[in-house]
Amino acid sequence: MSVSALSLTRALGSVSGPLQVVSLLSLVLLLLKAVQFYLRRQWLLKVFHRFPSPPSHWLCGHSLKIQNYLHVENELQELLKRVEKFPCAYPRWMWGDNVYLIVYDPDYMKVVLGRSDPKPNDVCRFLAPWIGTGLLLLEGETWFQHRRMLTPAFHHDILKPYLGLMADSVRGMLDKWEEFVSQDSSLEILGDISLMTLDTIMKCAFSHQGSVRNDRNSQSYIQAIKNLNSMLFSRLRNVFYQNDLIYRLTREGHWNHQACQLAHQYTDAVIKERKAHLQKEGELEKVRRRRHLDFLDILLFARMENGSSLSDEDLRAEVDTFMFGGHDTTASGISWILYALASHPEHQQRCREEIQSLLGDGASITWDHLDQMPYTTMCIKEAMRLYPPVPAISRELSKPITFPDGRSLPAGIKVALSIYGLHHNPKVWPNPEVFDPSRFALGSNQHSHAFLPFSGGSRNCIGKRFAMNELKVAVALTLLRFELSPDPSRVPCLIPEIILKPKNGIHLHLKSLT
Numbered sequence: 001m002s003v004s005a006l007s008l009t010r011a012l013g014s015v016s017g018p019l020q021v022v023s024l025l026s027l028v029l030l031l032l033k034a035v036q037f038y039l040r041r042q043w044l045l046k047v048f049h050r051f052p053s054p055p056s057h058w059l060c061g062h063s064l065k066i067q068n069y070l071h072v073e074n075e076l077q078e079l080l081k082r083v084e085k086f087p088c089a090y091p092r093w094m095w096g097d098n099v100y101l102i103v104y105d106p107d108y109m110k111v112v113l114g115r116s117d118p119k120p121n122d123v124c125r126f127l128a129p130w131i132g133t134g135l136l137l138l139e140g141e142t143w144f145q146h147r148r149m150l151t152p153a154f155h156h157d158i159l160k161p162y163l164g165l166m167a168d169s170v171r172g173m174l175d176k177w178e179e180f181v182s183q184d185s186s187l188e189i190l191g192d193i194s195l196m197t198l199d200t201i202m203k204c205a206f207s208h209q210g211s212v213r214n215d216r217n218s219q220s221y222i223q224a225i226k227n228l229n230s231m232l233f234s235r236l237r238n239v240f241y242q243n244d245l246i247y248r249l250t251r252e253g254h255w256n257h258q259a260c261q262l263a264h265q266y267t268d269a270v271i272k273e274r275k276a277h278l279q280k281e282g283e284l285e286k287v288r289r290r291r292h293l294d295f296l297d298i299l300l301f302a303r304m305e306n307g308s309s310l311s312d313e314d315l316r317a318e319v320d321t322f323m324f325g326g327h328d329t330t331a332s333g334i335s336w337i338l339y340a341l342a343s344h345p346e347h348q349q350r351c352r353e354e355i356q357s358l359l360g361d362g363a364s365i366t367w368d369h370l371d372q373m374p375y376t377t378m379c380i381k382e383a384m385r386l387y388p389p390v391p392a393i394s395r396e397l398s399k400p401i402t403f404p405d406g407r408s409l410p411a412g413i414k415v416a417l418s419i420y421g422l423h424h425n426p427k428v429w430p431n432p433e434v435f436d437p438s439r440f441a442l443g444s445n446q447h448s449h450a451f452l453p454f455s456g457g458s459r460n461c462i463g464k465r466f467a468m469n470e471l472k473v474a475v476a477l478t479l480l481r482f483e484l485s486p487d488p489s490r491v492p493c494l495i496p497e498i499i500l501k502p503k504n505g506i507h508l509h510l511k512s513l514t
Helices: 003-047 074-085 106-113 121-131 140-154 162-180 190-206 216-236 244-249 251-278 283-288 295-301 312-343 345-359 374-386 419-423 464-481
Strands: 089-095 098-103 392-396 414-418 482-486 494-496 500-502 507-512
Touching (some): 098 419, 140 295, 162 464, 190 216, 190 312, 190 464, 244 251, 251 295, 251 312, 295 312, 312 345, 312 374, 312 482, 312 500, 312 507, 345 464, 464 482
Parallel strands (some): 098 414
Antiparallel strands (some): 392 414, 494 500
């Protein structure tokens, strides 16, 4: 053998040693992971043995049955089948050892919402780059401080003057619709309603002057929020997207990053505009002397218990959270309510007659009017039962829990509270698919946790009264101007993302009544 060949053989031998060690260590690590996975799954199977569920694949869980990645519109239909078959709750296996207990029973809901369990880590980790660690994701004492700090922003003395701003935004949208009604085609309403609710929240909570309806940045922001909703939903259900590094390298991860940046730029501009206004001569003291401050002013003047003001990061997190919650959930709610009324013309007409008797031509709507439209309010609630804007919320048990029927779970288990499943549960709501506003008639016997469009417990939606006011204003003024009917060729297909959205939009025919 030549000298060069001998040298090469020795070199390969010297390399193969470390490679063999690495290969052996990798194999041992893989075996340990496999054992860990097996033991964890066996433990989970034992934990859930009293909660029956459909057969699941040991690796793919129930995803093969629901076909999440290709046909997400099947998910709600599958859920309703399971609501009828399995009492109170069932475990849904996402993949491997990733499992949620899906809950849709009011007694179960009451127990979970009466505790202070945190949101699951994966939900927080995926949401934080978008909305930051604000009121929605905070836990413990910090959450309590922020909640207490922001509660005055929803005092009725603050909310009263907002009605005029809400009405102006709604009328601006309806004026645009008047230009459309001469056409024979149906109108997709969710896009316009999203712009209207964004316009409303900008005026009410952030003291924005002017309208955002024709603002390109506002339209881009709404599209970014829509994309973020879809991408978060996709990521939660894709095993390959769980790792942050891998996700960032995907095309969807890149789009997610861009959408987050666009949303942050929009909210940064809102904060910057308000700060600039407060720096004008006399404005700062004028605002300080107010008895009640609006949402953004409270944040800008806030002092925590240690005397420090909110950091720029905390400030933007709260603005991002409320901007998203204040416009997107409300837009979904209004759109589905109008669709439900369009699909049930007898109830639509009864609401219209009630509103006409109260408001006349709708030139003005006052705080007192909001409590004087009982049938319209019943229809709004029934529509929100059928189409809850937030279809599910989740918790991770911080300590063991025992449910009213005696079944229990240990700490560390993830629980998804299916508001959609609860609202369509035939054991809670007889004939749940029927639109029946009388369910909410005064004196009706309802479980305290049978209707949860704004969640429940101490972490219920802080802006629920603001939202209900806006829903009533939007529905009342719309019914005074238009007769609504659905487009039978474009029936909306429900997608249970963070917000309940239609895959193909909500299309209505409009007939002007003026």
